Amino acid sequence: MSGAPIEIEGLTKRFAGFTAVDNVSFSVAKGEVLGFLGPNGAGKSTTMRMLAGFVSPDGGTARILGHDVRTDSVAARRMLGFLPEGAPTYPEMSVTAFLRFVARIRGYRGADVASRVARAVDLTQLEGVRLQPIETLSKGFKRRVGLAQALLHDPPVLVLDEPTDGLDPNQKHEVRRLIARMAPEKAIIISTHILEEVEAVCTRAIIIARGRVVADATPKDLAALHPSGKLDDVFRDLTLKAAA
Amino acid sequence: MRPGFTRVVRIIAGRELAAYFATPVATVFIVIFLALQGTLTFNVGNFFERGQADLVAFFNFVPWVFLLLVPAITMRLWAEERRLGTIELLLTLPVTQFQAVLGKFLAAWAFCAIALALTFPFIITVNVLGRPDNGVIAAGYLGALLVAGSFLAVGSAMSALTRNQVIAFVLAVSLCFLFALAASPVVGDFLRQSAPTVADVLRRVGVLERYQDFTRGVIGLPDIVYFASFIGFWLFANAVIVDLRKAD
Numbered sequence: 492m493s494g495a496p497i498e499i500e501g502l503t504k505r506f507a508g509f510t511a512v513d514n515v516s517f518s519v520a521k522g523e524v525l526g527f528l529g530p531n532g533a534g535k536s537t538t539m540r541m542l543a544g545f546v547s548p549d550g551g552t553a554r555i556l557g558h559d560v561r562t563d564s565v566a567a568r569r570m571l572g573f574l575p576e577g578a579p580t581y582p583e584m585s586v587t588a589f590l591r592f593v594a595r596i597r598g599y600r601g602a603d604v605a606s607r608v609a610r611a612v613d614l615t616q617l618e619g620v621r622l623q624p625i626e627t628l629s630k631g632f633k634r635r636v637g638l639a640q641a642l643l644h645d646p647p648v649l650v651l652d653e654p655t656d657g658l659d660p661n662q663k664h665e666v667r668r669l670i671a672r673m674a675p676e677k678a679i680i681i682s683t684h685i686l687e688e689v690e691a692v693c694t695r696a697i698i699i700a701r702g703r704v705v706a707d708a709t710p711k712d713l714a715a716l717h718p719s720g721k722l723d724d725v726f727r728d729l730t731l732k733a734a735a
Numbered sequence: 736m737r738p739g740f741t742r743v744v745r746i747i748a749g750r751e752l753a754a755y756f757a758t759p760v761a762t763v764f765i766v767i768f769l770a771l772q773g774t775l776t777f778n779v780g781n782f783f784e785r786g787q788a789d790l791v792a793f794f795n796f797v798p799w800v801f802l803l804l805v806p807a808i809t810m811r812l813w814a815e816e817r818r819l820g821t822i823e824l825l826l827t828l829p830v831t832q833f834q835a836v837l838g839k840f841l842a843a844w845a846f847c848a849i850a851l852a853l854t855f856p857f858i859i860t861v862n863v864l865g866r867p868d869n870g871v872i873a874a875g876y877l878g879a880l881l882v883a884g885s886f887l888a889v890g891s892a893m894s895a896l897t898r899n900q901v902i903a904f905v906l907a908v909s910l911c912f913l914f915a916l917a918a919s920p921v922v923g924d925f926l927r928q929s930a931p932t933v934a935d936v937l938r939r940v941g942v943l944e945r946y947q948d949f950t951r952g953v954i955g956l957p958d959i960v961y962f963a964s965f966i967g968f969w970l971f972a973n974a975v976i977v978d979l980r981k982a983d
Contacts, residue, residue: 584753592746
């Protein structure tokens with residue numbers, strides 16, 4: 492047992508013919524918001540899925556508050572709020588019915604279910620569409636329903652795969668503020684393609700390319716790696732070099 | 736804070752069952768089931784001409800109607816979760832694979848039970864027309880429910896195998912057909928020549944043979960154990976398949 496809420500050690504995943512995640516190790520401390528960057532197919536989602544117990548690692552392991560995701564997966568998932576890639580939800584359910592389902596699975600009963608759902612709806616600003624079937628909602632609302640589901644139990648660890656994808660600029664701003672507000676109490680990993688987002692909310696950034704960590708620093712230090720001082724240029728340099 | 740095993744299964748089953756009724760699936764299934772059972776029993780099964788107050792004609796057709804309709808329910812069970820990506824949501828909540836498998840299976844089974852229960856006018860009809868042995872009828876219903884459960888368990892495992900619902904349907908119908916007729920002379924005679932050992936095994940796992948006992952009003956412990964093991968085996972296979980293929 493050590494301190495960090497998220498510990499990843501030598502995590503490896505091979506798919507037929509290639510290694511999607513290759514010996515990735517890092518940990519995330521309480522209060523940190525880690526931006527997880529990399530080109531499509533670099534292994535971001537696979538790493539996050541292994542952390543959430545959806546994909547089993549071929550090597551190494553990860554721990555969430557000391558619970559090993561390989562051997563103690565359900566306990567690890569109790570501590571985790573996870574937004575899967577694409578924010579999947581059950582389309583025929585109303586927002587409230589869906590969140591109630593998640594709350595009850597998470598062990599809340601009676602009045603607690605209602606108060607948890609109300610809080611999640613409030614945090615993600617879903618009041619206006621509470622009773623609508625999810626399939627009738629716009630992409631931005633669907634994403635926020637996914638986010639509400641991940642925040643519902645106020646977990647100490649949050650893993651969010653592209654939380655702001657499909658949101659309009661105002662909604663992006665809101666979600667970033669929400670993440671920043673929660674940050675002091677939690678360990679958070681967010682994956683994103685929006686580099687300005689990293690500069691706005693992340694305290695640290697990891698870039699992975701071809702399954703390997705190629706950079707791990709604060710956004711500021713990362714940006715300083717290129718003469719232009721732009722994160723975009725650093726990202727391009729590092730990931731293209733790895734691909735070559 | 737930590738819900739028990741059965742509570743989680745119940746919550747998953749409840750959500751699943753509600754989903755049937757939130758879509759036209761429930762209505763279409765129940766209407767077609769009742770229409771088929773009615774037509775087959777009254778027109779093909781000579782319900783009135785037989786002049787006997789029993790539901791033999793009704794129970795003779797139940798497995799064949801289930802053979803067609805049960806795979807239509809199960810084909811979406813896991814294939815749909817994978818298509819929508821919700822499998823990733825469901826299995827990253829604090830639930831075990833087996834809880835998810837069992838919850839989905841029980842919802843589908845409860846749904847079949849509802850469809851079966853809605854055939855109650857048949858019971859009223861025979862009771863108005865004569866004095867049937869209602870014990871035999873009850874045993875027949877129990878048997879029908881167990882056949883539905885067996886087909887559901889097979890179909891559910893097939894659905895976990897692929898994200899394509901058509902493939903899930905065809906695989907489920909084929910396998911259910913094989914197990915339905917496994918003990919029948921048709922399959923037996925054919926296999927006895929080509930593969931005698933297989934024929935011997937299959938003779939013991941035929942679903943319809945077991946079901947016949949129930950329709951005659953005989954509820955034997957071996958038959959109950961058989962159905963329980965059959966369903967248990969396929970649910971176990973289902974959980975293994977879900978685990979292997981969930982992220983594909």
